[in-house]
Amino acid sequence: MxxxxxxxxxxxxxxxxxxxxxxxxxxxxxxxxxxxxxxxxxxxxxxxxxxxxxxxxxxxxxxxxxxxxxxxxxxxxxxxxxxxxxxxxxxxxxxxxxxxxxxxxxxxxxxxxxxxxxxxxxxxxxxxxxxxxxxxxxxxxxxxxxxxxxxxxxxxxxxxxxxxxxxxxxxxxxxxxxxxxxxxxxxxxxxxxxxxxxxxxxxxPHGRFRFDFTGEANHAGTTRMEDRHDPMLTYAMTALAANKQARLSGERATFGRIEAVPNGTNAVPSRVTAWLDARCETDESLTRMLAEIERLGQDRAGRDGTALSVTPESVSAxxxxxxxxxxxxxxxxxxxxxxxxxxxxxxxxxxxxxxxxxxxxxxxxxxxxxxxxxxxxxxxxxxxxxxxxxxxxxxxxxx
Known part of the structure; x- marks a missing residue:
């Protein structure tokens, strides 16, 4: 009782x-x-x-x-x-x-x-x-x-x-x-x-990693799609890549938090910050999965004319x-x-x-x-x- x-x-x-x-x-x-x-x-x-x-x-x-x-x-x-x-x-x-x-x-x-x-x-x-x-x-x-x-x-x-x-x-x-x-x-x-x-x-083993995507702010209506350097697009493709990598390996990868600047409905953002939670069966597989997600994100950033940096914020073996x-x-x-x-x-x-x-x-x-x-x-x-x-x-x- x-x-x-x-x-x-x-x-x-x-x-x-x-x-x-x-x-x-x-x-x-x-x-x-x-x-x-x-x-x-x-x-x-x-x-x-x-x-x-x-x-x-x-x-x-x-x-x-x-x-x-x-x-x-x-x-x-x-x-x-x-x-x-x-x-x-x-x-x-x-x-x-x-x-x-x-x-x-x-x-x-x-x-x-x-x-x-x-x-x-x-x-x-x-x-x-x-x-x-x-x-x-x-x-x-x-x-x-x-x-x-x-x-x-x-x-x-x-x-x-x-x-x-x-x-x-x-x-x-x-x-x-x-x-x-x-x-x-x-x-x-x-x-x-x-x-x-x-x-x-x-x-x-698991960790939290901050992904900083930077691009160029611009008008959502007047900027042609081919003229954009949109970090939100780079983030979106990276999130999909993380999902695929985790599914292929039977492990876990989740982007659960995101912040956009200037966070306007009618503006292409200049920066998107997203936090990845990644969990794997071994320390080695966690390192390997994170490296592959970052590689795929960097490849996408190169095509989008944006930039990506990754910072570990909390990692547990x-x-x-x-x-x-x-x-x-x-x-x-x-x-x-x-x-x-x-x-x-x-x-x-x-x-x-x-x-x-x-x-x-x-x-x-x-x-x-x-x-x-x-x-x-x-x-x-x-x-x-x-x-x-x-x-x-x-x-x-x-x-």
Missing amino acids: SFERMWQDLGPVGRSASSGGYFRQPFGSAERECHAWFLEECAARGLEVESDGNGNTVGWWRAGSGSSVLTGSHLDSVLDGGAYDGPLGVVSSLAAIDLLRDRGFVPSRPIGVGAFVEEEGSRFGLACLGSRLMTGATTPEAAQELRDRDGVHLLDAMAAAGLDPQLGRGTLLDDVGVFVELHVEQGRDLVDRGAAVGVASEIW AVGFDADLARRLAVDHAGGDWPIIATQAGHDAGVLSAAGIPTAMLFVRNPTGVSHSPAESAEIADCLVGVEALADTLERLAG
Whole structure:
């Protein structure tokens, strides 16, 4: 029941009345309201709260001794996102604490519930920013240069939210011996397997790349088609080329964001900036696919009389989760072994794993497979199975 109550309390925060999607951008009012909710729930359970200078927060169940077990996820969303991506892991972690206490379980080592900031990269463009900073994967100097779409610097946004930014490595992870993140599955693997929960084996390498197409502004009516240097045309053909390359290789390439200058209906643009999200099975195939997309774009730019430059903004290498840990968590359950599956989505768990912390992920079935959309979903019954699975996992790790 604690899961359902928390889910109902958190559900309205940042939800659009028109689309039903969520707008919980980092350090904005809705995301800060979610953070305040998290602090209240930690206080209600007597969890000792610690925060770092990056905005990450952990509520600790101080028990036992030795290295701690950390769980949790994030509370921010993509623009017009779904309800489950991130918050499901935080709510389930708190509910798992309740379930363990109901069982009379006393951990032999501390258990923490974490809420990481700017996991989606929806405001400042760098995914998993909070966990990247706390592990040293991103430097404070690089993060200080980040701006949102309105030109607001990261430090200014944090200060406006009432935080005292001290970017960089902190002490939150100093005694963490293992991290487990529960997340809604963002595909249909568990649906096809008929399983409510699964364990992650790996995260595909992925990256965000800015494509800047430049041309010549001109009149949309009086300029003959053959006289144009239209960067929108170069972009369009590059987007089609990216789609073809991904389909041929069975991988992923998506142009999901675009900005045009001067953005006038009756003008040929002078510049088009587009962001490519690319995900492949191996680091080598990601490099190869990006190079081919750029080559095809450059070829098209040469024919259109335009120019193209490509800038990597966020690139994550392949992550293989601790295989022994995954097998240990997946086997010998009342309903049978949990399946071990790969994911193409990035997570804070991947950043912590790359930093050398033994890491595992649990997924909860998503009946439609839709994510990063208001249509993202999970059945309450499956969510409750996920809470039990996480409680069982924490009991195994902290027993």
